[in-house]
Amino acid sequence: MNLDELVNKYHTDLNPNDLYIWEYLSKHRMKCSEMTIEELSKQCNVSKTSIIRFAKKLSLSGFSELKTYLKMQPSSQSNLNNSNLDMLCNGYIQSIQELKERNMESVFEIIYHAKRVFLYGSGAVQLNAAKELYRMFFNGGDYFYYFDGKTDIDDILYNFNQGDVMIMISLNGESDLTIEFARKMKLKDIPIISITKSKHNTLASLSDENVYFSTTNLKLPGEHGRKFESTTAFFILCEIFYIRYQEYKAEKEKSQTK
Template sequence: MSFEDNVKMHFDELSENDKEIVRYLQQNMADAINSSIIELGEATLSSKSTVLRLAKKLGFRGFSDLKFQLEQDYKADKIIPTDLEQQLHHDIDKTFAYSHQINFQPLIEAIHDASNVYIYPTGFSQQNFAREFSNDLLIAGKKNYLLDGTTNFDRITRKLNQNDFVIVVSLSGNTPSIKNSIKMLNFRKVPFCSITEFSRNYLSEHANYQLFYEASVIPTAEPGDEMSSMTSLPIILGILSRKYREFVLFDE
C-alpha cells in the first residue's frame, strides 16, 4: 500500500500537527527519503518522537518502514504509464501488493462462521464480478445469497442478525441510496465487509472489515469524458475466494 493510501486510511486519526508533517512529506518526498528522523523533525518543527508516532499511526512499523515506502512511491512516480496497457499492469500490481500486506484470516473466519452470507453489489459491473465470487464461495462449500437492487438490500438488512454476514461490493463506497441500509446493519450489529476502491469512503468507515482495490481513471471516446476501470475488482475478489478455499481445504 502506498504512502498516500495509508494516509487516506488513517486520516481521521491524525492531529493537525500530523497533517502538517504529512503535507511536508508529500511536497518534499525527495528530501524526506534522504533525511534522518532527527533531520525530518527539524524540517517540520517537530520532534523525533512525533515523527515516529506519526509513522505508527499511518500503519508503518517505524520511521525506516515509512521512509522505505516513500522511496518506493517516489520511484513509481517517475514511471508514468504511457499507454493503457501499462496502466492496467499498474492497477493489478498495486492491488496484489496491497493484498500481500493485509491479514485475510479474521475476514475469512467471519465468512466461514456466519449462518448466512449475503453479497450486495452496488452496480452493474460490480454485479458481474460479484456473481463469479458468489459461485466461487459455493464451490468452496459456503452457501450465499447474491442480492440485486437497492430495495431488496434494504428489506434484507431489516431481517438480519449478528450471525449473518454481508459483503458490499462498490466502486466509490459512497452510494447515497444504500446509506440507510448500512446504518441498519450497524444498528442491528450485523458484521459486514466493504470492498471499494482505495479511498476514505462511507462504506469502509462503517464496515467491520475492509478490502480495497485500485481503480484508475481511463479516457473514453467522448472528449473530456473519463471512467473508472474496475479491472482490479475481480482480482481482490479472486484473492479472497481462493484464500477462503485454502482455509476450508487446509486450515479448517
C-alpha cells in the same frame, strides 16, 4: 499496508487536525516525501509535534517512516512515458501480486463462522462482481445471498440476525446509500467486510475488515483525451479471494479432524 489502508484502520483515532494533514499528504504524496518536517508543518499550518503525533496514530515510528511510506506509495497520476497498454497490464500484475500476498485470515475467519453471508453491490459492475462471488462460492458448497443498491435496505435490515455477515462491494466507498446502509448495519452489530479501491474511504472506515484492490487510471489518446478506469480488478479479486478461501477452509477442516 499502505498509507490509505492505515488511515482506514485507525480512522476513529484521527481528529480533524489529523484528517487535515492526511488530506494534504494524499494530494501531494511525492512532493511531501521530499520535504523536511519543518516544510511540511508550514504547508499544513500545524506544528511539528502534530505531524509526529499523526504518524504515531498510524502505528508508524515517526516522520521518517511516514516519508518512507509516502515514497513507497505509487502515484495515482499516469506515467506519460508508458503506453496505456503497458500501464493497464502492469496494473493487473500489481493487483494480482497484492491480493496474493495480503493476509486475509481474519476475513476468512468471519466468513467461515457466519450463519449467513450477504453480498451487496453498490452499482452495476459491483453487482456483477457480487454475482460472480455467489456463483463461485455456490460451486464450492457455500451459499451466499446477493442484492444491489436498488433493494429496499430497510427490508433487508429487518431480516438480519446475529451470526449474519455482510460483504459490501463498492468502487470508491463513498456512495450515500452504501454509507447509510453500512451505518445501519453497525447499529445492528452485523459484521461488515468491505471490498473497495485501495484508498481512504468512508465505507472502509465503517467496516470490521477490509479487502482492497487497485485500479488503473488512463488518459486515452485522441482529441478529447477521455479518461478510463479499469474495473477488471474486481473480477481478479473475486477469483483470488475464492481460491484462497477454499484453501483456508480445507486447512480448517483438516485441523478439526485431527
